[in-house]
Amino acid sequence: MRTAGSRTASILAPVILGVLVLVLWQLAVVGLHIKPYVLPSPTAIWEQFVRAFDTVWSGTRVTGTNALIGLLLGAVLGILAAIVSALLRVFDELTLPIVTAMSVVPIVALAPVLYAMFGAGAETGRQLIAALAVFIPVYVNTLRGLRQVRPVHRDLMRAYAATSWQATRTVTLPGALPFLFTGLRIASSLAVISALIAEYFGGPVDGLGKSITSAASYSNYALAYAFVLGSIVLGLVFYCVTLALEKLATRHRPSLS
Amino acid sequence: MSGLSSDRRRRPRIETSTETGLAVQVTGATKVFSVARGKQVVALEGIDLGVAPGEFVSLIGPSGCGKSTLLRLIADLDQPTSGTVSVFGKTARQARIDQDYGIAFQQAGLLPWRTVAGNIELPLELHRASTAARRMRVAELLALVGLSDFADRYPDQLSGGMQQRVAIARSLAESPELLLMDEPFGALDEMTRERMQNELVRICAETGAAVVFVTHSIPEAVFLSDRVVVMSPRPGRVREVIPVDLGSAEDRGDDLREATGFFTAVSAVREALHGSPTETGAPARGVDNR
Numbered sequence: 001m002r003t004a005g006s007r008t009a010s011i012l013a014p015v016i017l018g019v020l021v022l023v024l025w026q027l028a029v030v031g032l033h034i035k036p037y038v039l040p041s042p043t044a045i046w047e048q049f050v051r052a053f054d055t056v057w058s059g060t061r062v063t064g065t066n067a068l069i070g071l072l073l074g075a076v077l078g079i080l081a082a083i084v085s086a087l088l089r090v091f092d093e094l095t096l097p098i099v100t101a102m103s104v105v106p107i108v109a110l111a112p113v114l115y116a117m118f119g120a121g122a123e124t125g126r127q128l129i130a131a132l133a134v135f136i137p138v139y140v141n142t143l144r145g146l147r148q149v150r151p152v153h154r155d156l157m158r159a160y161a162a163t164s165w166q167a168t169r170t171v172t173l174p175g176a177l178p179f180l181f182t183g184l185r186i187a188s189s190l191a192v193i194s195a196l197i198a199e200y201f202g203g204p205v206d207g208l209g210k211s212i213t214s215a216a217s218y219s220n221y222a223l224a225y226a227f228v229l230g231s232i233v234l235g236l237v238f239y240c241v242t243l244a245l246e247k248l249a250t251r252h253r254p255s256l257s
Numbered sequence: 258m259s260g261l262s263s264d265r266r267r268r269p270r271i272e273t274s275t276e277t278g279l280a281v282q283v284t285g286a287t288k289v290f291s292v293a294r295g296k297q298v299v300a301l302e303g304i305d306l307g308v309a310p311g312e313f314v315s316l317i318g319p320s321g322c323g324k325s326t327l328l329r330l331i332a333d334l335d336q337p338t339s340g341t342v343s344v345f346g347k348t349a350r351q352a353r354i355d356q357d358y359g360i361a362f363q364q365a366g367l368l369p370w371r372t373v374a375g376n377i378e379l380p381l382e383l384h385r386a387s388t389a390a391r392r393m394r395v396a397e398l399l400a401l402v403g404l405s406d407f408a409d410r411y412p413d414q415l416s417g418g419m420q421q422r423v424a425i426a427r428s429l430a431e432s433p434e435l436l437l438m439d440e441p442f443g444a445l446d447e448m449t450r451e452r453m454q455n456e457l458v459r460i461c462a463e464t465g466a467a468v469v470f471v472t473h474s475i476p477e478a479v480f481l482s483d484r485v486v487v488m489s490p491r492p493g494r495v496r497e498v499i500p501v502d503l504g505s506a507e508d509r510g511d512d513l514r515e516a517t518g519f520f521t522a523v524s525a526v527r528e529a530l531h532g533s534p535t536e537t538g539a540p541a542r543g544v545d546n547r
Contacts, residue, residue: 152362155332
């Protein structure tokens with residue numbers, strides 16, 4: 001149990017550090033006459049962020065939607081695949097090498113191929129890339145959770161003559177939830193990163209990633225950083241929402257770690 | 258879903274009457290476990306045991322005597338290597354499928370994401386009882402185990418004793434004629450344990466269920482049981498069956514724990530457990546003499 005004082009300190013300390021860094025950054029840029037194409041000052045970035053807020057917001061919406069669709073799609077597929085793997089050992093053995101292989105593939109590398117597959121005007125490729133990136137941590141964590149059924153619960157389900165689906169639904173799935181949400185929290189950042197990086201390789205020109213590259217290519221570095229700021233906020237929102245879900249799912253559980 | 262009535266104990270059991278009329282009949286049961294490198298461990302050898310309807314039978318013995326294994330055979334959580342186990346005249350498997358028994362383990366084994374009420378109604382839910390019937394039955398059971406005020410709490414908000422009471426209520430949910438209990442009070446402190454024993458005697462009288470109760474506490478076995486089955490280890494065998502006649506449930510209170518009959522029975526079980534040294538080679542270990 002942390003005391004109220006130490007909790008305040010643990011929030012305050014990084015905030016102070018952050019402010020300090022921003023102040024030093026500003027002083028360095030102004031004092032050392034650093035050129036904007038090397039590093040724009042925080043105030044310049046903020047100015048651009050406020051001025052171009054509508055553009056940043058619409059870019060955030062596009063990238064955010066892609067990441068969200070990818071997150072949902074990848075999570076649903078990952079959960080379903082984990083359930084099948086947990087129920088059928090054969091399926092698990094079949095998919096293990098594929099999943100292992102997939103987890104070492106830089107998935108954004110597929111972007112150009114997918115743009116060719118679905119047409120350069122469609123967001124589908126980006127959403128699929130996010131979904132693929134999400135699939136792996138969700139699958140791996142959920143499967144781990146599904147394998148954690150306590151023997152006493154397994155005995156109970158057998159004593160109740162529960163069908164295998166009933167046992168899955170009442171014991172195995174809820175027991176795996178904390179693991180699933182941990183996977184989802186890890187996956188949420190991956191979804192945003194993948195959806196954003198995928199934009200660097202082509203496709204429609206409307207997301208944050210594309211806006212960063214085009215602002216940079218027009219030498220508008222402060223604006224590029226403003227879009228980066230938007231991406232950071234987007235990533236944080238995804239992370240915090242999934243973190244909150246994870247906390248909610250583990251409310252009445254003894255701690256897992 | 259019948260209510261709890263004290264006359265159930267004496268009710269004629271048409272649906273369960275068989276040639277033997279026993280709630281549990283174990284005949285020549287042997288259980289061999291294969292362990293590492295092809296080695297085999299004989300957990301149970303030639304077990305014969307009959308439990309009458311409404312009878313309370315305790316299985317007692319040192320660690321490794323196979324008492325839990327025997328309970329698991331009756332529950333059809335494991336199958337005997339040879340011999341037969343029948344429950345209400347059916348195979349153990351059929352009895353499990355027909356939900357003829359309720360079961361409780363040393364670990365309460367509650368689902369932490371369900372409330373107390375949600376945990377108790379779990380078996381009813383699995384067997385598709387209607388919502389209204391479930392709600393009624395859960396209220397009855399909560400009253401029975403004295404947890405009516407805790408229906409909406411979660412297991413992590415309860416003490417160990419309260420969790421175990423929830424587990425017992427859950428095992429009674431479908432008004433089983435047979436209760437299987439594997440050291441349900443084993444993890445509780447002595448005071449909670451005695452209180453739980455008093456409650457169990459009362460509950461058994463109210464429900465009229467037969468009970469097979471695994472324990473390693475002699476006083477607990479004596480206090481609760483009509484008969485105490487004393488087992489010996491390696492291989493697990495029934496060494497002696499000791500009838501304990503301590504009167505009906507109404508007479509079994511804390512006074513009984515001080516009564517002469519109680520101590521006589523405790524001594525009898527203790528002697529049976531420790532046996533004569535020439536027979537066992539060493540005194541039984543792992544038995545709780547408290």
